[in-house]
Amino acid sequence: MKKILALTMAVAMSLSLAACGGGNNSANSTPAASSNPPAASGSQGGSSADASTPASFTTVESGKLHMSTNAEFPPYEMLDDSGAPIGIDVEVAAAIAQKLGLELVVDDMGFDAALLAVQNGQSDIAMAGITVREDRLAVMDFTDSYATGVQVVIVKEGSDVTMDNLGEKMIGTQLGTTGYIYASDTPENGGYGEDHVIGYETGAVAVQALVKEQVDAVIIDNLPAQEYVKANAAAGLTILEGAWVEENYAIGLQKGNAELLNAVNGALNELKADGTFQGIVDKYITAD
Ligand code: GLN
Numbered sequence: 001m002k003k004i005l006a007l008t009m010a011v012a013m014s015l016s017l018a019a020c021g022g023g024n025n026s027a028n029s030t031p032a033a034s035s036n037p038p039a040a041s042g043s044q045g046g047s048s049a050d051a052s053t054p055a056s057f058t059t060v061e062s063g064k065l066h067m068s069t070n071a072e073f074p075p076y077e078m079l080d081d082s083g084a085p086i087g088i089d090v091e092v093a094a095a096i097a098q099k100l101g102l103e104l105v106v107d108d109m110g111f112d113a114a115l116l117a118v119q120n121g122q123s124d125i126a127m128a129g130i131t132v133r134e135d136r137l138a139v140m141d142f143t144d145s146y147a148t149g150v151q152v153v154i155v156k157e158g159s160d161v162t163m164d165n166l167g168e169k170m171i172g173t174q175l176g177t178t179g180y181i182y183a184s185d186t187p188e189n190g191g192y193g194e195d196h197v198i199g200y201e202t203g204a205v206a207v208q209a210l211v212k213e214q215v216d217a218v219i220i221d222n223l224p225a226q227e228y229v230k231a232n233a234a235a236g237l238t239i240l241e242g243a244w245v246e247e248n249y250a251i252g253l254q255k256g257n258a259e260l261l262n263a264v265n266g267a268l269n270e271l272k273a274d275g276t277f278q279g280i281v282d283k284y285i286t287a288d
Helices: 008-019 088-101 113-121 177-183 204-212 222-231 257-272 275-284
Strands: 034-036 055-058 063-069 103-108 140-156 171-174 199-200 219-220 237-239 245-254
Touching: 034 063, 055 257, 063 088, 088 177, 088 237, 088 257, 088 275, 103 257, 113 140, 113 245, 140 177, 140 222, 140 257, 171 177, 171 204, 177 199, 177 219, 177 222, 177 245, 199 204, 204 222, 204 237, 219 222, 222 237, 222 245, 257 275
Parallel strands: 063 103, 171 199, 171 219
Antiparallel strands: 140 219, 140 237, 140 245
């Protein structure tokens, strides 16, 4: 079994960098940025703001907070029967937008595209159960973490796959996710090598490959894994005991937009402190 420690240090580092970053490292892209005064109790997270001037931040579109996501990651983001995005990330983003006096707009796309959208200044925040990783910190900023993600292994009931013999099996993952990145890494780095891993467009497609026995296991985040096992009850899927990797989820933003990062982070921490955040989580995660 392989364990990768949470990147708490890295997150703290990105925040302190952002807090003292000044305005010199803003990216080349020039979205149609606009100024939005934050709502009354908005951003207290920032330490860089001049106390004499109210904190201000820019968003891609005036009065809106664009969230890029991949709505195929239940219970964090998925589409309801009418095709509207719902889930923990969507509701948390809506609550953040409300605190900042903005209207949330959810832009649904592929997982990789959702990360690129903030990097390119096409969306303000990316929320998609995104794990904080050093290589992602190099190209985007992250808020404080808001959840622990645990990568688990789904197998067919009665199969001989264990945590210890995954290296001899074929593993399905979602392209671009940490499950794919870690599993396809070399054995020296705790992975199984690219020959043992197939990357699918979505987690759901990876799970279908397991159902059809095209792969022996799927490595994916725990909560979506539970949803997929439930949704495919007839196929007899089960989750191996134990965590394959533990990691932290956070909200991604364009690198160098310290004001927006501080505003979003301040709002997120207020939602955690006043119980709103937990209320949203409890709505989607029921003990059963
Ligand atoms: N947490 C994983 C990652 O960041 C998977 C996220 C997802 O599939 N939406 O790569």
